[in-house]
Amino acid sequence: NAGVTQTPKFQVLKTGQSMTLQCAQDMNHEYMSWYRQDPGMGLRLIHYSVGAGITDQGEVPNGYNVSRSTTEDFPLRLLSAAPSQTSVYFCASSYLGVGELFFGEGSRLTVL
Amino acid sequence: QKEVEQDPGPLSVPEGAIVSLNCTYSNSAFQYFMWYRQYSRKGPELLMYTYSSGNKEDGRFTAQVDKSSKYISLFIRDSQPSDSATYLCAMIHRFGNEKLTFGTGTRLTIIP
Numbered sequence: 451n452a453g454v455t456q457t458p459k460f461q462v463l464k465t466g467q468s469m470t471l472q473c474a475q476d477m478n479h480e481y482m483s484w485y486r487q488d489p490g491m492g493l494r495l496i497h498y499s500v501g502a503g504i505t506d507q508g509e510v511p512n513g514y515n516v517s518r519s520t521t522e523d524f525p526l527r528l529l530s531a532a533p534s535q536t537s538v539y540f541c542a543s544s545y546l547g548v549g550e551l552f553f554g555e556g557s558r559l560t561v562l
Numbered sequence: 563q564k565e566v567e568q569d570p571g572p573l574s575v576p577e578g579a580i581v582s583l584n585c586t587y588s589n590s591a592f593q594y595f596m597w598y599r600q601y602s603r604k605g606p607e608l609l610m611y612t613y614s615s616g617n618k619e620d621g622r623f624t625a626q627v628d629k630s631s632k633y634i635s636l637f638i639r640d641s642q643p644s645d646s647a648t649y650l651c652a653m654i655h656r657f658g659n660e661k662l663t664f665g666t667g668t669r670l671t672i673i674p
Contacts, residue, residue, distance in 0.1 A: 490666060492566075492664045493650065495662075500660075542605075544660055546660065549594055549611065549654055550596075550611070551608065551662065553605030553607065554605050555603075556603070
């Protein structure tokens with residue numbers, strides 16, 4: 451049982467490049483979400499989904515795009531990377547109505 | 563003003579000491595309260611959750627909630643070096659809307 455799997459673990463981008471962070475879970479969770487973690491800022495919600503085909507914005511959605519075509523996968527797309535998007539990104543999932551989020555190990559992104 | 567305030571530390575205590583970690587919040591709509599533990603370069607993992615004022619105990623850990631004061635605490639008894647981690651409080655308005663609001667985290671080091 452792999453839980454929540456994120457790829458890549460590390461990535462360096464140049465300003466203006468685009469990329470996709472992958473997230474997959476094998477627990478049949480309805481809810482999936484993306485957070486970014488920055489020093490002194492804690493975890494901030496970027497986008498979330500309560501099921502396949504349903505997505506919504508979190509606290510800091512600008513510059514990011516998501517889709518949810520299957521229950522298992524929830525990729526996060528950076529459309530045109532900026533240095534302000536340098537961060538550690540976490541994908542998390544849970545059953546709806548339970549509240550216990552299971553986190554992946556994180557993807558460390560540096561934008562030069 | 564942030565909805566959830568947490569002293570970032572760092573906090574260093576000798577092995578065997580009692581540790582007290584705290585968060586305050588401003589939004590009375592928060593109904594469920596959680597503590598996550600995050601080891602270095604790992605994703606957060608749920609440690610405890612509670613929804614009522616009072617104490618909840620799990621082994622060496624006790625979660626305390628005071629809704630009237632909008633104040634929550636996590637106590638660690640007989641602290642061990644393996645407890646060294648960042649501890650994040652998290653709150654949610656209600657289950658079914660899984661958008662957790664996190665504190666910034668307190669970095670704890672237990673000195674052998």
